[in-house]
Amino acid sequence: MVIKKVRLNNYQSHSDSLVTFTERIAFVVGLDRDHGTSNGSGKSSIINGIIYGIYGKSNLPATQLVRHGCGDMLVAVEIEHLNKKIQIVRSKSGTTGKLSVFIDGQEITGKIEEKQAVIDSLFGDYQTFVGFSVVDSVRFLDLEDLSSSELRDTLLMLVNAEKIQKMQDDFGKRKMELEIMLKKNTSLHFPSAKRMDILKSSLILTETEGKALDSEIGILTEELGSLSTKKENLYKEIENYEKTDQFLTEHSKCPTCFTGLEPDKKTVIAQGLKESIMSKSHDLENIELTIKTTSAAKTGLSTHRLSVITKTAKIRLLIGKLDDAVRNRTKDNKLCAELGLYTRGLQTINKFLSFILTNTACELEDYINGELSKFTDMVCKINLTKTTNEGKVIPTCSILIYRDGNVQTYKSLSSGEKSMLALLLKLGINSLKGTNGLFLVDEGLDRLDQINRSRILNTLELSNFSQIMLISHREELDSLRNTQRIYVIKNQGISTISGI
Ligand SMILES: Nc1ncnc2c1ncn2[C@@H]1O[C@H](COP(=O)(O)OP(=O)(O)O)[C@@H](O)[C@H]1O
Numbered sequence: 350m351v352i353k354k355v356r357l358n359n360y361q362s363h364s365d366s367l368v369t370f371t372e373r374i375a376f377v378v379g380l381d382r383d384h385g386t387s388n389g390s391g392k393s394s395i396i397n398g399i400i401y402g403i404y405g406k407s408n409l410p411a412t413q414l415v416r417h418g419c420g421d422m423l424v425a426v427e428i429e430h431l432n433k434k435i436q437i438v439r440s441k442s443g444t445t446g447k448l449s450v451f452i453d454g455q456e457i458t459g460k461i462e463e464k465q466a467v468i469d470s471l472f473g474d475y476q477t478f479v480g481f482s483v484v485d486s487v488r489f490l491d492l493e494d495l496s497s498s499e500l501r502d503t504l505l506m507l508v509n510a511e512k513i514q515k516m517q518d519d520f521g522k523r524k525m526e527l528e529i530m531l532k533k534n535t536s537l538h539f540p541s542a543k544r545m546d547i548l549k550s551s552l553i554l555t556e557t558e559g560k561a562l563d564s565e566i567g568i569l570t571e572e573l574g575s576l577s578t579k580k581e582n583l584y585k586e587i588e589n590y591e592k593t594d595q596f597l598t599e600h601s602k603c604p605t606c607f608t609g610l611e612p613d614k615k616t617v618i619a620q621g622l623k624e625s626i627m628s629k630s631h632d633l634e635n636i637e638l639t640i641k642t643t644s645a646a647k648t649g650l651s652t653h654r655l656s657v658i659t660k661t662a663k664i665r666l667l668i669g670k671l672d673d674a675v676r677n678r679t680k681d682n683k684l685c686a687e688l689g690l691y692t693r694g695l696q697t698i699n700k701f702l703s704f705i706l707t708n709t710a711c712e713l714e715d716y717i718n719g720e721l722s723k724f725t726d727m728v729c730k731i732n733l734t735k736t737t738n739e740g741k742v743i744p745t746c747s748i749l750i751y752r753d754g755n756v757q758t759y760k761s762l763s764s765g766e767k768s769m770l771a772l773l774l775k776l777g778i779n780s781l782k783g784t785n786g787l788f789l790v791d792e793g794l795d796r797l798d799q800i801n802r803s804r805i806l807n808t809l810e811l812s813n814f815s816q817i818m819l820i821s822h823r824e825e826l827d828s829l830r831n832t833q834r835i836y837v838i839k840n841q842g843i844s845t846i847s848g849i
């Protein structure tokens with residue numbers, strides 16, 4: 350990827366600047382004539398304008414990018430990439446943004462996001478681009494700002510860990526699902542054969558008991574029926590005797606043949622009737638007593654029968670549940686086997702990720718130490734430890750610096766040493782990524798002394814970056830060859846590109 354041209358129209362302090370890059374290395378210096386300083390002349394705006402043009406993103410809100418007093422802004426970038434000419438024109442008029450993309454003169458159609466997706470597919474997304482290609486005060490010129498998680502993310506990005514992490518997430522999710530499913534099933538019922546045997550024998554017992562109770566209740570019901578018939582008959586008999594007795598009291602005739610009756614004879618018959626009534630009444634009393642006790646026995650048996658029915662239903666329910674559990678056991682076995690697969694898979698992925706991260710950290714360390722040995726007696730060590738969260742390995746990274754065998758804190762280094770280490774780390778990252786893209790350094794070398802500056806520039810010159818842009822507030826060009834010098838001059842608040 351090579352930036353051929355960038356046009357900044359009403360972008361920050363630039364009213365209409367066109368920068369044409371003619372060499373592999375561009376050295377941007379500046380002068381604010383109004384104040385006689387390099388600061389604020391509009392140098393960084395060139396790099397930031399390129400990034401804004403490609404990605405529509407900036408450290409500043411878009412409204413602050415439009416030159417003060419202007420309503421419209423336009424940034425156009427022309428890039429040569431894989432033998433294709435890509436032109437990106439991004440403009441802003443009020444709140445309306447517009448993006449045009451041309452590949453070899455052919456305009457890409459679609460919504461802004463669709464066109465941006467085409468750009469991202471060509472040059473990588475914004476994060477990756479600024480992470481790998483830009484070194485400036487906001488993008489870790491100072492390692493102090495590089496947190497452990499950022500270093501880890503950089504390493505992960507270097508090993509293209511996205512796909513592995515996606516797999517790690519998918520495996521972790523499925524593993525958790527399986528664990529929950531299994532937990533649910535086993536808490537339902539444990540499929541015990543012994544328990545099933547006990548339940549089945551209990552069912553036979555209660556069913557037999559139920560049948561026996563039914564027949565006993567049947568017998569008692571029949572008995573009660575015949576007792577109540579007997580009771581009815583006795584009532585009738587007693588009624589008949591009483592009627593005959595009444596007749597005898599009112600008449601002196603035989604109640605059956607109606608012939609006259611002697612008083613003695615009448616007395617004998619009446620006496621006989623009274624005795625019969627008494628005897629039948631006695632029988633009736635006995636029967637009523639029997640009915641009472643039989644009914645009580647029947648009620649008792651019926652209540653017991655009801656409890657046996659409830660018990661039988663409960664046993665049947667438990668047997669049903671156990672049957673389900675036995676069926677689930679077969680399913681559970683399958684789930685267990687799947688869980689085993691996912692657990693082992695996750696372990697393998699974690700091991701693999703740890704392995705490639707450790708390997709990459711070692712390679713990065715080797716690169717930095719190789720370069721460091723040219724400059725200083727410092728040796729750095731990338732420390733990679735890991736923590737495990739829900740089966741997922743999360744690496745933790747830190748950089749240690751050794752000098753004469755002693756650990757030295759990054760803070761205790763000189764500012765030049767700090768920026769050198771940060772630059773070498775960035776170069777190491779780029780070298781490992783095998784990038785041959787852009788390397789944009791905004792005032793990253795200014796803290797280095799003359800000798801170290803030359804060494805770094807030499808390393809950059811020999812690197813395989815396709816294009817290097819160096820912004821500096823120092824004018825000297827050092828020993829760089831094939832370098833284009835770009836002057837940004839600010840006059841009365843407006844930056845222009847002056848001379849090549
Ligand atoms: N929207 C804007 N309109 C006009 N000037 C701006 C705008 N935004 C920033 N500036 C000016 O641009 C200068 C910053 O430009 P920059 O490229 O960062 O300078 P430097 O040469 O120091 O890198 C500052 O002087 C700032 O006031």
Ligand SMILES: [Mg+2]
Pocket residue numbers: 389392393394791
């Ligand atoms: Mg600047």
